[in-house]
Amino acid sequence: MYSQIAANKRKTVFIMVLFVVLIGGLGWLLSEVFTGNDQIFPYVLAGSLVYLLISYFASSRVALAMNGAREIQKRDNPRLYRTVENLAITDGLPMPKVYIIEDAAMNAFATGHNPNSSVVCVTSGLLDAMNDKELEGVVAHEMSHIKNYDIRVSLVAFALVAVVGLLADIILRAVWFSDDDDRSSGSQIFLIVGIIAAILAPIVATMIQLAISRKREYLADASGALATRYPEGLASALEKIGKGGSVMRRQNSSTAHLFFANPLKKGMLSGLFSTHPPIQERIQKLREMGNHT
DSSP states (O other): OHHHHHHHHHHHHHHHHHHHHHHHHHHHHHHHHBTTOTTHHHHHHHHHHHHHHHHHHHHHHHHHHHTTEEEEOTTTOHHHHHHHHHHHHHHTOOOOEEEEEOOSSOOEEEEOSSGGGOEEEEEHHHHHHOOHHHHHHHHHHHHHHHHTTHHHHHHHHHHHHHHHHHHHHHHHHHHHHOOGGGBOTTOHHHHHHHHHHHHHHHHHHHHHHHHHHHHHHHHHHHHHHHHHTOHHHHHHHHHHHHHHOOOOSSOOGGGGGGBSSOOSOOOTTTTTTOSSOOHHHHHHHHHHHHHTO
């Protein structure tokens, strides 16, 4: 289990470095194609920082509202509340707020920009379908997202996607509204490369963001199994979800990466642009962990 956690952390750092390289490359292309445009970068960086701060502090409330979640107390659902409470003690974390979504789909998510403001939310369908060990496995997975600061990583990745998209848009608009006199001498090749990069960069950035999300899911599976010392509970929960479905009634692509399993309906490119790894692969890794414990 420890090796799985360490490997996923290394992969996530590597992917984040790719993000920085992509942004730097776009900025370099922009300066090569057009002269006198260096002054735009402070504004781009300032705007990105503002966007990051807004997302960072408001995302939890927005995610809960968008998905129709309601807060509960221990008396409302003692089984769920005690499961969260026990795992918070096990992980050495503050007690999160507990929310329920009235939805037949089997799903859950955690949010909050740090452990002191964390939330664990599950669907009524998950509560009805899971036995105690399976519920504990799912909640342990979500608590691991809190412990590992996965929400913070996701927010940074989302903000970086926005920066890439903004730079790409600047390149395309500069090309569209400029004439030959605005371009530096010998920059025609860079101009062509810049246009191609501006078109492809947002797609690549989105794929990197989704890859980060998928890696964090593997990490949370490993961390959750470590917390419960029972990988089979989480594996069994995933099997039930694979058969019964995790597609939510409310379809929100902007919060899909938060959920335990993919909450969106499948499309033609669902595998390439999925925020979650395949359920069967997650089950296989968990059972491999169980065989080595």
